[in-house]
Amino acid sequence: MSENAVFPGDKLASIEEYEAGFNTFDDGDMVRAATVGESVLDKETRTASIKHPKMLSIPRVGDIVIGTVAAVMSSMIAVSIDYINGKPTTSKVECVCSTRNMRIRNVALVNDIVTLKIISHLNGTIHAVIDEPHLGVLYTKCRKCGGKVITMRDAIKCTECSWIDERKLSTNFGHMDFINLSD
Structure with missing residues (x-):
């Protein structure tokens, strides 16, 4: 070097x-x-x-990111970023999103695919929000049986076991194809 x-x-x-x-x-x-x-x-x-020889993708303030929820805490979620403004990234950078002021009990769960908006870089941590209508869960499965889910107003319902659960759903929920997300 x-x-x-x-x-x-x-x-x-x-x-x-x-x-x-x-x-x-x-x-x-x-x-x-x-x-x-x-x-x-x-x-x-x-x-x-x-x-950097292999350019890492660090999202900037205002960028829209899509990622997989890696951890759920009482007042925030940690998300491993997979896409920045629609472009795939392999850097596996994580951001945190506060869920403190949201009235939904389960904003998102581990392994849900969510879309967030980056609001700041503070103390080496990337901060995001999920409070706009187009932001939220894009893809999820039933947390009881792992089956496919459908929307019911502001909730989701499993097509196999009929379990109903709350999530902060994006207006784009169910309209995107995430089969190739791991590529």
Whole structure:
């Protein structure tokens, strides 16, 4: 590696000097590396970036992501990002989404496929929201028997065991094909 080699979390510049560019994030005080690579400080545009041989995809604020729910906690979910603005990514970056102010008991469960909107990068964590109508669960299965589900107003019903469950469904629920998601 060269003398410009950096690792995730390394300081690149202060936010007064440079803005966060590709594969970097702003921690509120410094611009830091989000991946392994070579640091590039562009003096013309005043951006700090990381050049990586295999470009990792880090979503930016405002991006729409699709991913698989990896963990469910009492007031948030963790999502492994599979698509950023419709383009597949192999970086397996995770984001967290607060579910604290939602009136639905089960916003999403582990292995549900959800769509989220990125709202910030804070302290090295990517934060997202799920509160808009087009955001929410895109695909899920029955949590009792694993069967296919259909929508019933704001809930889902299993076609095999008739279990009814609550989820924060996207307006696109059931309209997308996720068979090739693991490719």
